[in-house]
Amino acid sequence: MADSEQRPNTQPNGDAGVSDSNHNHDNEKTQSKGAKHDLEKLVDKQKLEEKMKMVKPEKQPPGGYDSMPIPSASRGYTVKFTFHRATNLPMADINSLSSDPFVLAQLKTDLPKRHKEDPPFMFRTPTIRRNTNPEWNAVWIVSNVPASGFRLKARLYDEDPADHDDRLGNAHIDVDHIDENWPGIHEQSYKVKKRMGSKRAYFIRGCAALFQRGLDMSGELTVSVEVLGRTEGDAPGGQLYTAGPMAWTKHFSPLLGRISGTKAASDDNPGTERYNFQANQIQLAGPVPSTLYHRYVEFKPFIGSMFTTKGVRGWILNRALHHQHARVYNFDRTTVYGSFDEPCRDMTLKFLDLVHYDQGGRIFTYVLTLDGQLRFTETGKEFGIDLLSKHTMHSDVSIYIAFSGEFFIRRHTRKNHFSDNEASDPTHPPEDIGGGPPKDEPPKDPAYYELVIDNDSGTYRPNAKLLPDLKSFIHRNLPGIKVLTLDCNGDKEKMDRLKTQQRERKKTEGDAHVYVQGSDAGSISSSDEEMLDTMDGDDGNGNGAGDIGVSQGVKTVLHGPKQRVEKFQHPGKARRERIETLDDQETERAEQSHASHPHAPAAAAAASSSSHPDTHHDTHQSDAPPSAALSDGPFFDAVPSHPDTASHHDSAAAEKPNTNTA
Secondary structure, X not given: OHHHHHOOOOOOOOHXXXXXXXXXXXXXXXXXXXXXXXXXHHHHHHHHHHHHHHHOOOOOOOOEEOOOOOOOOOOOEEEEEEEEEEEOOOOOEOOOOEOOEEEEEEXXXXXXXXXXXXXXXXXXXXXXXXXXXXXXXXXXXXXXXXOOOEEEEEEEEEOOOOOOOEEEEEEEEEEOOOOOOOOOEEEEEEEOEOOOOOHHHHXXXXXXXXXXXXXXXXXXXXXXXEEEEEOOOOOOOOOOEEEEOEEEEEEEOHHHHHHHOOEEEOOOOOOOEEEOOEEEEEEOOOOOOOOOOEEOOXXXXXHHHHHHOOHHHHHHHHHHHHHXXXXXXXXXXXXXXXXXXXXXXXXXXXXHHHOOOOHHHOOEEEXXXXXXXXXXXXXOOOOHHHHOOHHHHHOOOOOEEOEEEEXXXXXXXXXXXXXXXXXXXXXXXXXXXXXXXXXXXXOOOHXXXXXXXEOOOOOOOOOHHHHHHHHHHHHHHOOOOEEXXXXXXXXXXXXXXXXXXXXXXXXXXXXXXXOOOOOOOOOOOHHHHHHHHHHOOXXXXXXXXXXXXXXXXXXXXXXXXXXXXXXXXXXXHHHHHHHHHHHHHHHHHHHHHHHOOOOOOOEEEOOOOOOXXXXXXXXXXXXXXXXXXXXXXXXXOOOOOXXXXXXXXXXXXXXXXXXXXX
């Protein structure tokens, strides 16, 4: 009975077993079909994803290469601007009862820009020391100026690296038409408008006028403008560019040299060393290839606000980087100026001199601006400027640039003998090949040297496909030197190996040694001197005060602006913009007045000697140069540095500090 209860209830003919077997078989077939269907769906999905990748690449952060073409325009004219001299300028320095004047010019035309964020077209003259009647004779040659004319706005400043540059006034030159028959402007003097000038400077000159008869309160700027002819070449007609001269400047900062540990032999005391840091700028002859056009990469949300100064955080970061740029590219009495009329072998030798040939295994960070200014310094992890973006600092927080990355120099054993086989063609670095550093002087012939340049820049991420365009542009401006380009991604293994060899050579040959300025340490303010004493462990009275260390020094010098910005409210911006608008309106009224008289000259100065003091206007706000967004005020020691720094020197190999002029 127990067995019968446990036995399953089956049919006599066994149909139950057959039914179960068929049921299991049907389940297996269903599962097999389902799995096959799922596999087919997975394969189809993968194929679809692959097709989507081919059609639409993986989304990248906005920025990098911009394919926007230059707006079409007829070929323009090449125009030569000469800033001859100024007279009766105000006295911005109460100690010397004089000024250190320079001109910062901006050229405007009706040529449309590719983007409204493109930087303005600027030019800076050298500085003349202690002279209220300076003479520059600085030349600026610009190509593709349209037949519809131009507006030249010349601002005069007193250079003051220890505080901020005082505005001495401005003058406008407006020309509504040019062609090959245009008579030009020949050493014409224009009144310097005092409305936007430093009230302190004019107050000092007014006091001096009380004790000196015949002292004129109205300054003048003398300028010449000449049309050299139609612009030739392959550049698009809509591309305005600097054709010459090829000006170069060397900037020095003992404070940054102390922070970074960069030393050099002293000229005053042989056998001793002093701290220094060198930054370099070269105006290359345009045009820059129109394909070289890159925007900052917005790989983090705050990056966009930093470049566009949106929000408090963005404004603080933007201001700090502008301050950092002004510290590194510091114009003062130790700045060395020079220029060449056109690309030549001597220009290549000057470039090699600025990078110290193949000495020390140096690696340089560079930025090439849209107007062809090459800015570079030796940088690395030991340098304080790495605390913020290197390329952003070099570009002075420009939204658009031409190219950026790093480069270094190598010397070969024979002239014009370059081979990929390192065994048959050794170089220095990394090998000691004789005939040059580290034991002998470097040979003064570009044919021995190779420039290795890449696109290693996370800020702008230049397109590797454009490296050949960069190479041809450098070849045209630095004749005689071999140029090797490397893609930071495609040639990463080779690039890393070569840079590692450079760094190892630097350890072998010692710390970097850079050019030393003269004995006049005019670039150090009193606060900087205190900083240096503190870092040396001296409290200024000969007593040890302990060493605050490099890290703290970097934070104080480079991050200090952020703390000061956070406490600073900007009350004068709206008032300054309103006054600038009134200036422009006054210029337009003057143009209309001249147009109503048939005997009016073709070109008139939109400048007035009348002064309209505003007792509530902050002097510091009105004095500040336009080198950066909100760059006014004495809070950041800002010094204007612009993409088109040039010199009036005609000597092809001139290299001497800008000396004082009585």
